[in-house]
Structures are given as structure tokens and as C-alpha cells.
Amino acid sequence: MIVLGITNNDLSGACLVRDDRILSAVSEERFTRIKDDKVWPAQSISFVLSEAGISLEDVDYVAYGWNAGFTAEKHLPLYFDRIVDEVKNNPDGLPLFRKRIADEISNDKEKRAEFDKFISDNALSAYYIDHHECHALGAYVCSPFDEALTLTCDGRGDFQSLTLTHYTPNETTVLQRETSIDSLGYFYGRITHLLGYKPNRHEGKITGLAAFGDPEKLLGVMRQMINVEDGRIRAKCGDLFLPSYNGYSDTLQTLLAQEKPEDIAAAVQRHVEDMLVKVVTYHLENIGTSNLCLAGGVFGNVKLNQRLREIPNVSNVYVLPCMGDGGLALAAAVGAAYLENGTRFKNPAMTLGPSARSVSQNINLINRDYPELGYHNPSNIIETLVDALMENQVLGMFKGKMEFGPRSLCNRSIVYHAKDADVNDWLNKRMHRTEFMPFGPVTAVEQAAECYIGWSEEQVAADTMTMTYDCHPQFIEASPAVVHIDGTARPQVIRPEADGFMHKLLNAWHSRTGQSALINTSFNRHEEPIVCSSQDALAALKEGMVDLVVMSESLIVWRKNKNSFALQRFE
Structure with missing residues (x-):
């Protein structure tokens, strides 16, 4: 089929x-x-x-x-009960509630x-x-589990914002649905917008900013907007909250005007974590399963995913990478x-996109269209790249098939050593980015347990950078570029069968330096998609975003006469 x-x-x-x-x-x-x-x-x-x-x-x-439409079975009881609840407890919110339904029908x-x-x-x-x-x-x-509790959560979709479903090989049971009025995706996105960022895109910046703030200071305000009541998510539509990325009352703006952005971010992050931990814990205790699957835009939040993994009854978590x-x-x-x-x-595997093409095809392209670029096929490219990293060269990886989903997983990544604590400042400037979260580390599977507290080999969520871990002290000291202020990192763990090239590079780097990680960040400028074609990668090189481009696992490309490492080695 x-x-x-x-x-x-x-x-x-x-x-x-x-x-x-x-x-x-x-x-x-x-x-x-x-x-x-x-x-x-x-x-x-x-x-x-x-x-x-x-x-x-x-x-x-x-x-x-x-x-797929509004159906009596899925939606009618849900919305009937929720409207009754609004009439009883928040009648002033009914016009806003009705507008959300109207928007949902037309959007x-x-x-x-x-x-x-x-x-x-x-x-x-x-x-x-x-x-x-x-x-x-x-x-x-796509999970490795035969039985699992599956949680979805986002802004909205087909009149819902959250579901919990118990899957077994023989049965599917929906345990909970929440309306698009009671949306944690809208809640988090509204705070993203309030802090000056684009909702439904820049929520990761708020996750990173949250580590710098005090979550307790404004937690009470967040609870007035939306909370868990008897196991259900319940929003209070009004001056403080709307199920929308737009519309901020004078009351809300005045309330938060004098507060630090990092405290606001910390409060929204903590509150979303607390609410979903409560909901998941309740269902895990009732159904007995210990596996958790996550999908929906809210689970791009890697700190939240860590909190869910740390629920005592959870043994393993799978986050759909896309x-x-x-x-x-x-x-x-x-x-x-x-x-x-x-x-x-x-x-x-998420390596499902266009390929990097053959070495000969890329050489022909460079000879035809890029006279300002030089290239070389080293006899031992792994050792050459270790030398380049030792000489502080920023590598643009352009190899294999492009990844599907929001994370670059070393086929379309920028790679650098993790020893420089200042790299987040200067490399982000080279890429025209504004970030509060540090770059993620990429680590060979053999070294992962000594870097990330609680990681074990069956935790495949770490293979695709979908979750943070607390870091061991020695790793924090050795790799400051990839550890956040709260002592966490969002790793990609490389197994040899998944990416033999990067696995060899990481182990060669570890053998030479004792370092257990390199930086992995997506190969793109701020507000641009990840590079797709050879031309995209070479344009980034011409601009100076990276120092070397590694093409198809065997070809190194650089700007002629502008790279001291290449001048000494190849020119």
C-alpha cells in the first residue's frame, strides 16, 4: 500500500x-x-x-x-459539558468562548x-x-513501544487542543480531550507574543529565557489564566486570557508591565510543566502503563519533555521528532x-529529504559556479576535521539526506567544539540569531551516560534532540558551550548504525581531546529554513557563516585565501 x-x-x-x-x-x-x-x-x-x-x-x-470535522461522538459531549461549566463559573467569558468556536469553524x-x-x-x-x-x-x-499513553498538545486542531490516548496492539482508548478554548499552546504562545516574539515560532526562546527567571513570582497570575481543575485543563476567558495569539487587555499589560521578562517566561514554563505533569500522572496511575508518547507543537519544549520523563511512574518517553x-x-x-x-x-530515522548529491556532482558545481571557493578530498577526512576543530574552524555539515522536522541531526548542522563558553554569543551573531538557549551537544553513544544524568541506551528521545537532561558536573566544566545556566543540555546521542561518519568524528575528537561532545546547531541563518541544496550550503560559506563545508562525507570546501587553516593545509 x-x-x-x-x-x-x-x-x-x-x-x-x-x-x-x-x-x-x-x-x-x-x-x-x-x-x-x-x-x-x-x-x-x-x-x-x-x-x-x-x-x-x-x-x-x-x-x-x-x-476532519466536528463529530457528535468526539466533540459534542466535550463542548456541551464545557459550555455548561462556562455558564456556571465564568459567564462573562461566554462571548469570547463563542468567538473561539466561530474562529475554529472558519479558520x-x-x-x-x-x-x-x-x-x-x-x-x-x-x-x-x-x-x-x-x-x-x-x-x-513511530514509537518503540507496544503499549503507551500518548499525549498530544498544541494551539488548536479540529476543535481540540489536547488529547490523552491509551494504545495497545489491540485497542485504542481516548481517555481525555480538551477544547481549543482550554489551550496550553495558546497560553504559551500568548506569553511569547507578549514578550515581543512571534507566537507559534519563537516559543523556544521563552523556554531558554525561563532559566534566568524566578518562576514563583508570577505563578499565581498564570494560574488565574488557566489551570488544572479536577484533572481537566480549564481556561478563564477574560481580561487575563484569550484562546488566541492576539488581544491583550490593559489589565494584563499593566499587571506585567513592570515585571522582568525572564520572570514572566519562568512562570509560564513552570505552570505548563506543572499542569501536564498533573494530567499525565493521574492517567498513568489509572492505566498502569509506564511508556509515554508525545506529539503536537507544545512538545517542541524540551524542558517540559524532561519534566514528563521524570514523573516517577514513567519508564520511557518517545517524542515524535517532527x-x-x-x-x-x-x-x-x-x-x-x-x-x-x-x-x-x-x-x-528522520533522514528523509533530498540528498547532498555525489562528490563529483558537487565538484562540478563548484568548478562551474564558485571560482572563489577551493575544495579538497583528504585521505583521512575524520583526522583532518579533528585538526580543523582544534584550530577553531566552524564546520558546516552537508551530507547524506536532509532531516525532516525542526532539528538538524548532523546532516545539515553546524558543528564546533564545546570548549568555548563565549561561542553562543559570537556564533549566533554570525548567523544573525538571538537565542537564550545554548547550542545542543552531540555525543557518541559510548560517552552519553557519563554526560547526561539518567540517560540510558533505550531512551531514543535523545537521539533526535527532543529532551533536556541534567548534566554531570565534569561535563558542565568540560563543555560549557552546550550547558544552560540551569545545568541542563539538549543532547543528540549518535549511534554508529544511525550516522557512522559523525560517530567516528566524535570518537576521534574524544580520543584526541578527552571531550565528550561537539556543538550541533542547525545550518541556517535566523528566520531562514535549514539549508537544503548544495547552493544553499555554499552560499552560507561565501557569506562567512561557516569556515569549512563538509560535503558528502569526503569533500572539504572553503573560501580561497580567506581561511588560514586551508592555506596551511590545502592551498
């Missing part, structure tokens, strides 16, 4: 699944070079089909994880119509999946395959 997954809402893209394999997946922004592009994913669809050597006529289903019509037209024009079979069911299916179907709405193309494709045939895709 061949399933094409498509998403065209928020970050658009496509994924192709054939039988028990995810063949490819890519986001449209990587081709258009427009961050979070919502345009119809024509190039993504063309790419995944061409990679498989098939046409649309060969596709059995086109799966879509948006706007996705244009995008759904775009998808429906594509289906009709090409005589295809559509497979509609409820938005939060799609997130949940993506997480469970956790947000941009990952719905993959989630819909694997979800449809599971619903139709029971097919699982346990712990799939």
Missing part, C-alpha cells in the same frame, strides 16, 4: 509511505526558502513521488491530518478546500484523520497505514 501524506496548514509538506517503509518526507519551506511556508506543497509532493519513481496514479490514499476552510481540489482534480482517494488523532497516531506508530504541525504529513501517512493494515514504523 502506498500512502501520500500532505499538510498545507502552518508548515506545509509531504511524506510518502510504501508498505512498511517511510520512503521520504520534506517540508515545502526547504525548497521555497520561506520560513514556515504555508503554500501548497507542490515541490514536496513532486520530490517524494520522484524519489520513489512513481506518479500520483500509483498512490492508494492521500492522508490529511486537518479539518481552516480555505486550506481544506485547497486539499479537496487537489483530490478532485487528480481523482485520488482522500483519507481524513482528526488533527489530534493524527498527532497521536504519529507518535505511537512533533509539530509540520510533521502532520508524516503522521498522517503512517497513521493511515496503521489504521488500514496495523503497520508500525518503530523509531524511524
Whole structure:
């Protein structure tokens, strides 16, 4: 069975699944070079089909994880009870409540119509999946667990903002749903916007900023906006809270005007953590399972994911690496395959995009279009790169297939040593970024346990940089560039079967220096998508974002006469 997954809402893209394999997946922004592009994913669809050597006529289903509609079974009891609750406890909030429902009905019509037209024009079979069911299916179907509690949480989708579902091989039971009024995604995004950042994009900056603040100071204010009551998320629509990224009352702005941004960030971070810990703990105790799966944009929050992992009854956590709405193309494709045939895709690699092309192709490109660049094929590229890192060279990794999802996992990454505590300042400036979170470390599996407290080999969430860990003191001292002010880091753990090249480089670096990590940050400028093509990578090199580009695991490229390391070694 061949399933094409498509998403065209928020970050658009496509994924192709054939039988028990995810063949490819890519986001449209990587081709258009427009961050979070919502345009119809024509190039993504063309790419995944061409990679498989098939046409649309060969596709059995086109799966879509948006706007499956309001149903009596899923939504009517939920909204009936919630409206009664609002009438009894917060009648002044009813007009705001009603506006949220009206917005929910109208918001996705244009995008759904775009998808429906594509289906009709090409005589295809559509497979509609409820938005939060799609997130949940993506997480469970791709997890290594046979049984798991799966939590979804985001701003909104198909009249919901959160679900908890218990999956076993034979049964699926939805334990809890929450309305899009009671949205933790909107709650966190509103604070993001209030602090001057773009909601639904810059929430990671708030997570990083939170470590500098006092969470207790404004926790009471946050509880007045939204809280857990008898195990349910309950927002109080009014002056302090709206289920929207827009609209801030004078009361709220006056209340927070004199507060430090870091204290506001710390309070919203702590409150979201506390609420979801309460909800998850309740259900874990009732169903007995100890595995937790996470998906939805809220779980881009790596600190939150750590808190959930640390719940006493949780033994292991899987975070779908493409956790947000941009990952719905993959989630819909694997979800449809599971619903139709029971097919699982346990712990799939995210290297699903366009390849870096061959060495000869890249050499021909450089010779033709980049006379200002030099290149060389070292006889031992691993040792050469260790030498380069020792000489403070910033490496742009452009190899293998591009990763799908928000994290660069060393195929489209910038790599540097982790010894320089000031690197977060000067390297971010080179990339025109403003960040409060330090760069993430990449560590070989053999050294991970001595770096990250509580890490164990079965914790695959750390393979894709989806969770923070408290760090051992010796690691904090040795690798200050990748440890946050609160003593945590967001690691990528490299296993040899996943990326043999980086595994060799990390172990060679460790043998030479005793250092257990290198920096891994995404290969892109601020507000631009991660590099996709050879031209994207070489343009970054020309601009001076990196010192060397490593292409296809064997070719080193640099700017002629502008790189002292290359002058000594190659020119």
C-alpha cells in the first residue's frame, strides 16, 4: 500500500509511505526558502513521488491530518459539558468562548478546500484523520513501544487542543480531550507574543529565557489564566486570557508591565510543566502503563519533555521528532497505514529529504559556479576535521539526506567544539540569531551516560534532540558551550548504525581531546529554513557563516585565501 501524506496548514509538506517503509518526507519551506511556508506543497509532493519513481496514479490514499470535522461522538459531549461549566463559573467569558468556536469553524476552510481540489482534480482517494488523532497516531506508530499513553498538545486542531490516548496492539482508548478554548499552546504562545516574539515560532526562546527567571513570582497570575481543575485543563476567558495569539487587555499589560521578562517566561514554563505533569500522572496511575508518547507543537519544549520523563511512574518517553504541525504529513501517512493494515514504523530515522548529491556532482558545481571557493578530498577526512576543530574552524555539515522536522541531526548542522563558553554569543551573531538557549551537544553513544544524568541506551528521545537532561558536573566544566545556566543540555546521542561518519568524528575528537561532545546547531541563518541544496550550503560559506563545508562525507570546501587553516593545509 502506498500512502501520500500532505499538510498545507502552518508548515506545509509531504511524506510518502510504501508498505512498511517511510520512503521520504520534506517540508515545502526547504525548497521555497520561506520560513514556515504555508503554500501548497507542490515541490514536496513532486520530490517524494520522484524519489520513489512513481506518479500520483500509483498512490492508494492521500492522508490529511486537518479539518476532519466536528463529530457528535468526539466533540459534542466535550463542548456541551464545557459550555455548561462556562455558564456556571465564568459567564462573562461566554462571548469570547463563542468567538473561539466561530474562529475554529472558519479558520481552516480555505486550506481544506485547497486539499479537496487537489483530490478532485487528480481523482485520488482522500483519507481524513482528526488533527489530534493524527498527532497521536504519529507518535505511537513511530514509537518503540507496544503499549503507551500518548499525549498530544498544541494551539488548536479540529476543535481540540489536547488529547490523552491509551494504545495497545489491540485497542485504542481516548481517555481525555480538551477544547481549543482550554489551550496550553495558546497560553504559551500568548506569553511569547507578549514578550515581543512571534507566537507559534519563537516559543523556544521563552523556554531558554525561563532559566534566568524566578518562576514563583508570577505563578499565581498564570494560574488565574488557566489551570488544572479536577484533572481537566480549564481556561478563564477574560481580561487575563484569550484562546488566541492576539488581544491583550490593559489589565494584563499593566499587571506585567513592570515585571522582568525572564520572570514572566519562568512562570509560564513552570505552570505548563506543572499542569501536564498533573494530567499525565493521574492517567498513568489509572492505566498502569509506564511508556509515554508525545506529539503536537507544545512538545517542541524540551524542558517540559524532561519534566514528563521524570514523573516517577514513567519508564520511557518517545517524542515524535517532527512533533509539530509540520510533521502532520508524516503522521498522517503512517497513521493511515496503521489504521488500514496495523503497520508500525518503530523509531524511524528522520533522514528523509533530498540528498547532498555525489562528490563529483558537487565538484562540478563548484568548478562551474564558485571560482572563489577551493575544495579538497583528504585521505583521512575524520583526522583532518579533528585538526580543523582544534584550530577553531566552524564546520558546516552537508551530507547524506536532509532531516525532516525542526532539528538538524548532523546532516545539515553546524558543528564546533564545546570548549568555548563565549561561542553562543559570537556564533549566533554570525548567523544573525538571538537565542537564550545554548547550542545542543552531540555525543557518541559510548560517552552519553557519563554526560547526561539518567540517560540510558533505550531512551531514543535523545537521539533526535527532543529532551533536556541534567548534566554531570565534569561535563558542565568540560563543555560549557552546550550547558544552560540551569545545568541542563539538549543532547543528540549518535549511534554508529544511525550516522557512522559523525560517530567516528566524535570518537576521534574524544580520543584526541578527552571531550565528550561537539556543538550541533542547525545550518541556517535566523528566520531562514535549514539549508537544503548544495547552493544553499555554499552560499552560507561565501557569506562567512561557516569556515569549512563538509560535503558528502569526503569533500572539504572553503573560501580561497580567506581561511588560514586551508592555506596551511590545502592551498
